[in-house]
Amino acid sequence: MTMDKAGPTADKRRWQALWVCLTTGFMTLLDSSIVNVALPSMERGLGADTADLSWVVSGYALTFGLALVPAGRLGDLRGRRTVFLFGLALFTLASAACGLASGAGWLVFFRLSQGVASGILAPQTTGLIQQMFRGTERARAFGMLGSVVGLSTAIGPPAGGLLIHLFGTDDGWRWVFYVNLPIGVAAFCAALRLLPRTPPAPGRREGMDLPGVLLLGTGVLALMLPLVQEQQWTGRLKWALLPVAAVLLAGFWAWERWQGWWGRAPLLDLRLFAQRSFSLGVLLNLVYFAGFTTLFFVYTLFLQNGVGYSALAAGFSSLPFACGSAIGAAVSGRLVVRHGRKLVVAGLGVVALGLLTAIAAVQLVPGRGVAWAAALPLLVAGLGSGVTISPNTTLTLASVPVRRAGAAGGVLVTAQRIGSAAGIAAVGAVYFAHLANHGSPATALQLGLLTAVGIVVVALALAVADLRERQAEPLSPVPSATRPEEEPDPAA
Template sequence: MTTEQAEPARHDRRWKALAVCLTAAFMTLLDTSIVNVALPSVERGLRASTADLSWVMSGYALTFGLALVPAGRLGDLRGRRQTFLAGLALFTLASAACGLSSDATWLVLFRLVQGASAGMIAPQTSALIQQMFQGPERARAFGMMGSTIGISTAVGPLAGGLLIQASGGVDGWRWVFYVNLPIGVAVFCAALKLLPRSLASPGRSEGFDVPGVLLLGTGVLALMLPLVQEQQWQGHLKWALLPVSAGLLAAFWAWERHQGRHGRAPLVDLRLFSLRSFSLGALLSLVYFGGFTTLFFVYTLFLQNGMGYGALAAGLSSMPFAAGSAAGAAAGGRLVVRFGRKLVIAGLCTVAVGMLGVAAAVHWVPGRGVAWAAALPLLAAGIGSGLTISPNTTLTLSLVPVRRGGAAGGVLQTGQRIGSAAGVAAVGSVYFAHLAHPGNPATALQYGLLTAIAIILLALALAFADLRERRVRPQREEKREAARESV
C-alpha cells in the first residue's frame, strides 16, 4: 500500500482539513466577482481608465486559468500540502499588495499575481478530496465543494457591496482586498496543522514537463485573451488568436503523446481522456459554466444600470441563488451515488426552468420590484446548479487515479474558466447589442438569458447522450458476446 493510499485511513481530521481547503477555495473564487461592485470606487480612487478596470477584472480570471494545470501537476509531483500553502501565502500577500496599490498599473500587476496564486490553490482542493476521502464520503465532500462554488459565485457582489458601504470614501475599494488578510493568515495556520503531509507522487522521481507547460499556457492564453477582452478590444482582429490557440493546443497534444510514448511524465496524462466519465464530465462542465456564470454578469448589470439598484441591493438580489445552490449541492453529494448522471440531468433541467422564470419575471413585473419577482426562479436555478456541479465533479473524477488527481482537477477547472470566459463574451455581446438597439434593459436581459439557457441546453444534450450511451453499451456487449459464441 502506498503512502498516499494509507493516508486517508490515518488522517482522522479529514473533515477539518476539508473545511480549511473549502475556506481557501471560497476566498479565491469570491475574488472573481467581489471586485465588480468596487470598480467605480477604484475608478475614483486611482483615476483608473476603462482599460485598467477591465484588466483588474479579466486579468485575475486569465492568470487563474493559466495556472491551474501546471499547479495541479506540481501538487501531484511535489505534494499538495506544500503547493497549497505556497499558493495561499502568495494569494494573501498579493491581496495586501492590491489594497496598498498607489496607482492602477500596480493594482493590475498584483491582480495578475493574485489570480495565478488562486490557480495554485484550486486544483489542490479537488486532489486533496480524492486523497482523503473514498466512496460516499468523497461524494459528500465534493457536494460541499459544489456548495462553495455556487455560494462564492453568487455572494461576491453582496460581499463587495457590504464592504464598500461599510468603509465608504474613495478608498473603500481597498477593503475588498484587505478582507482576505485575516482569512488567509488563519487558513494558513490551520492548514499547517491539518493538511496531510505525504507527497502525492510516490515511487520514482518524475520530471516537470516544461515544454508542455509553455505550449498549454500560450494556447490557453491565446484562447482566453479575446474572450475576456471581448468588450474592450474593438474590431475583429482579436479573433485571429483563436486559430493560433488551436494550433498551439494541437502541438501540446502531440507533445504530450510524444512524452507518453517515450516513457516520460507528461504534464497531462492523455489516458485520462480515454475515461469516458472524465472526458464527458469535463466537456459538460465547460459548457455548463459557459451558461450559468453569465447569469450574474447580465443580471447585476441590469439591476444596477437598468433599474437603478445600488451595489448592496443588487448583491442581495443574488442571495436566493446562493441559498438554493448550497442546498442543492448538499443534497447532490448524498444522492449522486444512487442516481448518477440522472441527477445531473435533473439539475440542468431545473437551472433552465429557473432562468426562464427570471426572464418571465423581468417581462411581467417591470420596474424596481423585479428582484422580488425573480427571487423564486433564482432559488430554483440555484438548487439546480447545486444538483449539477457537485455530482458532475464526483462522476468526472470518480475513476481518475489519485496520483493524477491534481492534474485532472486542473484540467477540469481550466475548462470551467474557459467556459465562463466564453459564456460571458457570448451572452455579454447579445446583452449589449440589444441594449443599444432598441435600448430597453429588460429586453436586453431577456435575450441574454435566452442565450445562456441555450448554452445550458447544450450541456443537457451532452448529459442525455452519456445516459443513453450507458444504457446501450451493455446491449452492445451482449451482442458481441453472443456473436463470439456463435462462431
C-alpha cells in the same frame, strides 16, 4: 500525518483539513466576483481608467486559468500540501499588496499575482479531496465543495457592495482586498497543522514537462485573451488569436502523446480522456459554466443600469441563487453514489426551467419590483445548479488515479474558466448589442438570459445523450484499506 490510518482522530482531522481547503476556496473564488461592484470606487479613489479596470477583472480570470494545470501537476509531483501553502501565502500577500497599491498599474500587477495564486490553490483542493476521501465520503466532500462554488460566486457582489457602503467610495475598494488577510493567515496556520503530506510515488522521481507547460500556457492564453477582452478590444482582429490557440493546443496534444510514446512523464496524461466519465464531465463543465455564470453578469448590470438599484441592492438580489446552489450541492453530494449521471440531467433541466421563469418574471413585473419577482425562479435555478456542479465533479474525477488528481482537477477547473469567459463574451455581446440598437434594458436582459438558457440546453442534450447510451452506474466506493499510492490506474 497520513490519511490512511484508522481511528476517530484521523477521521476528524480529515474533515478539519477539508474545511481548511473549502475556506481557502471560498476566499479565492469570492475574489473573482467581489471586485465587480468595487470598480467605480477604484475609478474614483485611484484614478483608474477603463483599461485598468478591465484588467483588474479579466486579468484575474486569465492568470487563474493559466496556472491551473501546471500547478495541479506540480502538486502531484512535489506534494499538494507544500504547493497549497505556497499558493495560500502568495494569495494573502498579493491581497495585501492590492489593498496598498498606490497606482492603477501596481493594482493590476498584484491582481494578476492574485490570479496566479488562485490557480495554484484550486487543483490542490480537488487533489486533496481525492487523496483524503473515498466512495460516499468523497462524494459528500465534493458536495460541500459544490456548495462553496455556488455561494462564493453569488455572494461576491453583495459582500463587495457592503464593504463599499461601510468604508466609502474613495477607499472602500481597498477593503475588498484587506478582508482576505485575516482569513488567509488563519487558513495558513490551520493548513500547516492539518493538511496531509502526499505519499511519495513509487519508482523514479518524475520531472516537470516544461515544453508542455509552455505549449499549454500559450494556447490557453491565446484562447482566453479575446474572450475576456471581448468588450474592451474593438474590431474583429482579436478573433485571429483563436486559430493560433487551436494550433498551439494541437501542438500540446501532439507533444504529450510523444512524451507518453517515449515513456516520459507528461504534464497531462492524455489517457485520462479515454475515460468516458472524465472527458464527458470536462465537456459538460465547460458548456454549463458558459451558461450559468453569465446570469450574474447581465442580471446585476440590468438591475443597476436599467432599474436603478444600488450596487448593494443588486448584489443581494443574487442571494436566492446562492442559497439554492448551496442546498442543492449539499443534498446531491449524498445522492450521487446512488443516482449517478441522472442527477446531472435533472439539475440541468431545473436550471433551464428556473432561468425561463426568471425571464417571464422580468416581463410580467417591470420596474423596481423585478428582483422580488425573480427571487423564487433564481432559487429554483440555484437548486438545479447545485445538483449539476457537485455530482458532475464527483463523477468526472471518480476514476482518476490519486497520483494524477491535481492535474486532472486543473483540467476540470480550466474548463470552467474557459466556459465562463466564452459565455460572458457571447451573452454580453447579445445584451449590449440589443441595448445599443433598441435601448430596452428589460428586453436586452431577456435575450441575454435566453442565450444562457440555450447554452444550458446544449449541456442538457450532452448529458441526456450519454444517459441514453449508458445507464448511469452507482459509484463504487474504494475499500478503505486501499492506500492512495496503491490505487489502480484505470487509464492505463
